[in-house]
Amino acid sequence: MSAIVVFDIDGVIRDVTNSYRRALADTVEHFTGGNHRPNMEEIDNLKGEGVWNNDWEGSQELIYRYYEGVGTPRSQVNYSYGEIVHFFQCRYRGRDPQNADTWDGYITQEPLLVDGDFFQGLTDNGYFWGFFSGATRGSAEYILTRRLGLKNPVLVAMEDAPGKPDPTGLFMAVESIKQRNNIRESLPVLYLGDTVADMMTITRAKSVKPDDDFRAIAVLPPHIHHHESLIAGYSKKMLDAGAQEVLTRVIDFSGC
Template sequence: MTTKAIAVFDIDGVIRDVGNSYRRALADTVEYFTNNAYRPTSIEIDQLKSEGIWNNDWEASQELIYRYFVAQGKSPEQLQLDYKTIVTFFQSRYRGPDPDNWTGYICDEPLLLQPSYLDELTQAGIAWGFFSGATRGSANYVLTQRLGLSSPVLIAMEDAPGKPDPTGLFATVSQLENGVEGTSVVLYVGDTVADMYTVSKARELKPHRTWIGVGILPPHVQETAARQEDYAQTLITAGAAVVLSNVEQLHSDQIQELLQ
């Protein structure tokens, strides 16, 4: 069967709900390193991520810590923040204190799709894989242990530069095409401005094929209609062709519509 299209999925906010895991660990980290003086709200975290360059939650944590102290009149040079210490603390909350036996927030992440959804794409001739800023361990945890996928195509944090650099997206597509560059339309399915910017950059660098950004509203923005609308508009402004409230709404018929 020839591939009609290629769907590449981000993981956090698309495949799993990270509102009470990654985002909670981020808030915990900022609170800890500001000596309990400041805990960013969910909206403040979204505002930072809407800048399009804070896809890495460790770097986002550090940036919010810096911004808090700069607002207090301190210079970044005075702070002497140690990035590795920030990462270690973050991971102790997200994965748990024991790196070999995870007991942290990651264990309670709700799944946002079922394996049957991916089976339906395969049956419709749509190839699929994953490009995520999550670590390979964290990404594999949800893909193989939680969803039961067998050796899915995955480009993770360790494999490529961070988004919006499209290198990882290109690598995912290359694996799905077995290294032979084709002309299938590529959809990148993500929940952040950085994800949509990644599609725009892919289009600039490889204009010979069609790249489509599909925005997904992460669960944490769906609590009120106003916030949902604001977030959807942010994704559209960043380049999303369509914004959906759940990834499973991107079924094969919807993909076919986007290809026309």
Template sequence: MSYASVTEPLALVIFDIDGVIRDVSSSYRRALADTVEQFTQGAYRPTAEDIDQLKAEGIWNNDWEGSMELICRYFESQGGDRDRLNLDFEEIVAFFQSRYRGESAENPDHWTGYICDEPILAQRPYFESLTAAKIGWGFFSGATRGSAQYILQRRIGLESPVLVAMEDAPGKPDPSGLFDSIRQLGAGPTCPVLYVGDTVADMYVVKNAAKQEGDRPWMAIGVLPPHVQTHPDSQRLHQQRLEEAGGQFVLKQVTDLTPELILQTVR
């Protein structure tokens, strides 16, 4: 099934992937915690709350950079100077990938890491329902192209979906990748666009897009990632963060964003 089956769409929905289409609480986030623990010599392993607090700053969408930032902050808390730490970013990335993808990181056929066990949060029939309702869809994610394609094509079975990944655009909250995905979908300049994400940076993407292209209707839709739904206080805090960052509304799961709700929202 291809996005191209939608002509003259009534709306476009662009999805983030991590925390929206797949549950990364035991994969990306686990790899991040492993990496920080490794490069602080076992002295500090960030909790889920530590990572959420970092993400709430709205600029740490890249988990490699987030890992390095938490490492630096730990040593600063111990009286160190980050400029003298002599950290090698490529070593940090390599270690992260060895946990997330596995030791054979370049070949998806041989991946054995955390990515292999990620729960999928939206299956192929959901996207088929969007197409049937004349709603175009695609993906703009900070994940690497390899890991995103692994989930979208191998695990879900989507055929050549529009995907703008880490290698294709500046990191969020820069909206360039969102604009690129819209161009690939070929919708007109007044077609409403919904961007669906689980972080503050995702909500900021829509704010920044609206500043540059104010004539198009823009909507930021928040989704609560599974890991924050394990405790009412975490869920409430995350929802508040998304709403304060510009989320028009916040859902518990992406499939709650039904074709009916989308069309109702854009009318």
């Protein structure tokens, strides 16, 4: 059975435990004067709220919450969003965040969770695929084209659409896949992601287009794979948010 398969990137295609999440923790630690460094559980809980898919905004929110916890209203926290983004990007991308040719930050160390053969296998089995991610286009393309070697994949990135769980970017990715492959019939749309916001994106897509076949598939993020005590709770959270299935790894995906 043919289907359109759209992938999130962070935590699904690449392991961001020691890159995005590390940069987020570095940023919060820096802007709280070294007084607070969020651990993985705190970051998971933040993302579990379903509205902090953007790690720059998530960093800012944890900074605000720290200061509120010590009696300073967020209105009196003087760090600008631009300062927070710049610090984060210098950690994540490197000293020259705008020049991908010289990046030497955490992004260069991210383990890949798939290889190019995985996507060739999808194509061989009749699936049409692309990506919808909250990552910046530069970051996403660095992984997809430079490291995975994919040729001009369909990609809707942070700059292209509102953040998840708004389904606009998902609709854009699906439409691009249809146009590129001259698909005229209605096909199931599967979205693979690792956060509550990803699952909620499908729930909202169904409310906008109730006659279309949207399906959410959760992928467990790598940082919990070796913690049995966390897997059941994380899986339940994904199922409660709308996932129809929970996979340990994206390479376990076998289709409809």
